[in-house]
Amino acid sequence: MDRETRSDVPLGRRMPQASTRIVIADRNVITRVGLRSILERNTGFAVIAEATSYDAVIDAVDEHGPDVLIIDLDLGDDTTRGLKVVEEVTERYPTTKVLVLANTLSEMIVVEALRRGATGYLCKDDVKADELGKGIKAIQDGETVLGKGVGNLVAHSLGSTRQTEHLTDREIDVIKHVAKGLSTKQIAVAMFISDSTVKFHLQNASRKLGAHRRAEIVHRAVAAGLL
Amino acid sequence: MDRETRSDVPLGRRMPQASTRIVIADRNVITRVGLRSILERNTGFAVIAEATSYDAVIDAVDEHGPDVLIIDLDLGDDTTRGLKVVEEVTERYPTTKVLVLANTLSEMIVVEALRRGATGYLCKDDVKADELGKGIKAIQDGETVLGKGVGNLVAHSLGSTRQTEHLTDREIDVIKHVAKGLSTKQIAVAMFISDSTVKFHLQNASRKLGAHRRAEIVHRAVAAGLL
DNA sequence: TAACGACCTAGCCAAATGGCTAGGTGATGG
DNA sequence: CCATCACCTAGCCATTTGGCTAGGTCGTTA
The missing domain is CATH 1.10.10.10 (Winged helix-like DNA-binding domain superfamily/Winged helix DNA-binding domain)
Structure with missing residues (x-):
């Protein structure tokens, strides 16, 4: 299902060998196209696959072993599965960095995502076009990228001893x-x-x-x- | 795939007469870029301006008098203002068609938007890439375009006598x-x-x-x- | 086996809520 | 001038709720 989207990618032209290989996971076409467009404006980024379901994300990562996975945790009706995907990816592919791109800001989700190994958390509505590229570069340099307001949430949750539990x-x-x-x-x-x-x-x-x-x-x- | 041929912001006056002139209103950069990219794949569509605030939408419509306004009602913290914008645009520019592009589906908002003159209502997560172009063409032909699930909401609301009131x-x-x-x-x-x-x-x-x-x-x- | 987690049930009591009637003010606009 | 609307207040009463203790089964996993 993701195979044909991969063939869309203009790999040939003037792409340096050092380009960052990216997989995008989002159920929303408009967002996928937008991300791809923004990222490929900069040289150094190559979107090599897109996924619209939890299973497809795992498949895509298995097949391509990307440098970065940009994922919206809400790929179906259950954000919790998105968290599991983050965990699985970071566990099996330690070199693949995971950047969460969320619609809304929830302390629970942010904390859980970071605990499971995500190295970045940005909010779609707040992100500026240039922040995306910078963020990905920073992530590749080993930094953790937290969008506007996300840092506060994390700090707040560190203060509380309460362990985040997931709902049954x-x-x-x-x-x-x-x-x-x-x-x-x-x-x-x-x-x-x-x-x-x-x-x-x-x-x-x-x-x-x-x-x-x-x-x-x-x-x-x-x-x-x-x- | 002439994705890269769209270099910079193409202004209306350079475009052929037959193309549909579109203004996009959305606070989300990714969505704006995605929309622009999808629309400009097809010939016949020209995105002539983008707006990220309620005031900017009015300004853009005033300045460009587009054929179609694609708008996410939630441009700030108050969707109601988005409804007012729809009303103002359709009232002052009857030839400008308004297509609402929403994140979520709410009967109240759908009904209010249509009552105020919107000629289309699509949900971002449900829309397919090709539906956008088709939808806009349909709207220009005088049709009203309702996305998946939207039709049911409208039908349901027609059944009830309850007039939709807005909250103070x-x-x-x-x-x-x-x-x-x-x-x-x-x-x-x-x-x-x-x-x-x-x-x-x-x-x-x-x-x-x-x-x-x-x-x-x-x-x-x-x-x-x-x- | 024992421990664990998800799930299920019962009863108690103070507090909060839902739904109602019946008033009041001030600003706005036909 | 009157109507309308947003806004504000009071009181009543049945129902719902929050917060608690104190049990139980089942399946999985250490």
């Missing part, structure tokens, strides 16, 4: 129902479990997300791309 | 506090108003958004890009 499937299910405006009882009926269990899952989710009210749970879950 | 500034303020997990009392203190007023605003917001619980209010407000 069931917890996310319950939160989805909460977001639809259902009451505890209605959720219990919809999920074939007891009221107590619904409250149990929400209590745990509250703790993990650092929230104290259902509205905040939903807000944070949305920000984290969990819904 | 105060209501949005309160919702923002709710999203942060504050209680009624805490919000009252933070906003220097009484508990009753907080509940009053939330009741009104509930009605307007069709929600019955704070969590759902937050969810819908986020989806509508109001936060």
Whole structure:
């Protein structure tokens, strides 16, 4: 599926041998084309493959062994899988740097991504055109690149002793129902479990997300791309 | 693949008469570059200006009088202003077609945008590369272009008699506090108003958004890009 | 085997919320 | 001048919620 996009790449022309080989993972065509266009303005960058699903990312990295993987963690309906991909890539290919390119800023996601080996985290809306190239160069020099506002989040999370825990499937299910405006009882009926269990899952989710009210749970879950 | 032939910003006056003159409004560089790149692959499209703020959109339309305005309603922190821009453009320049390019799908926003004269509504994540060109051509032919899932929303809203009302500034303020997990009392203190007023605003917001619980209010407000 | 995590259930009580009626002000514009 | 709208306040009451303790099963993994 990514094979034909690879043939699109103009490798021949005046590309120096020292060019950085990049794989882009994003479900959004416009973003993929934009990234490719911005990167290939600068010499020294070559986008060698694009991926639009979690499996395709792994395949592309396996096949091309790129220098840099630029990835939007939200490739489907579950950002958590994006985190797993980051972990797998950095573990199996230590020389491949991972730069996360996110739509939104969530402390949980940022921290988790960095913990799993990402060497950069930028926010799409905040990034300037020239920052991309600079960021990638910096990453290749061994630096960690954090976009506007990301640094603060990281600092904040370092201060707290709270370990970031990830939500279970069931917890996310319950939160989805909460977001639809259902009451505890209605959720219990919809999920074939007891009221107590619904409250149990929400209590745990509250703790993990650092929230104290259902509205905040939903807000944070949305920000984290969990819904 | 004449990707590289587009060197610098091609101004309208240099383009052939038959080409569609387009203005892009989006705060995201990557998206702007991507759009430009995709559109200029096809002959017949010329991106003559880009804008990243509400004021800049109006200025650009005033100056260039484009055939099509492609706009992401969320250019700042208030999607409502994006709606106003759509209204102003379609009112003052009936020949300029407006195509909304959104990140998320919200019934309220879709309906409001169409009511104010938008002739198309696409969702960034769902749109395919070739759909963009086709969509713009269709729009120029007088059609209304609705992306995947958008049609259903519109149909659904036609069924309901409920008139879409927009939230007031105060209501949005309160919702923002709710999203942060504050209680009624805490919000009252933070906003220097009484508990009753907080509940009053939330009741009104509930009605307007069709929600019955704070969590759902937050969810819908986020989806509508109001936060 | 034991430990662990995800999952499930019960009950308690104070606090918060949802939904309602019934008022008030000030600014704006037909 | 009157209507409209955004904004503000009060009180009532049933329901929901947050926060807690205290159990249980099942499957996986050390």
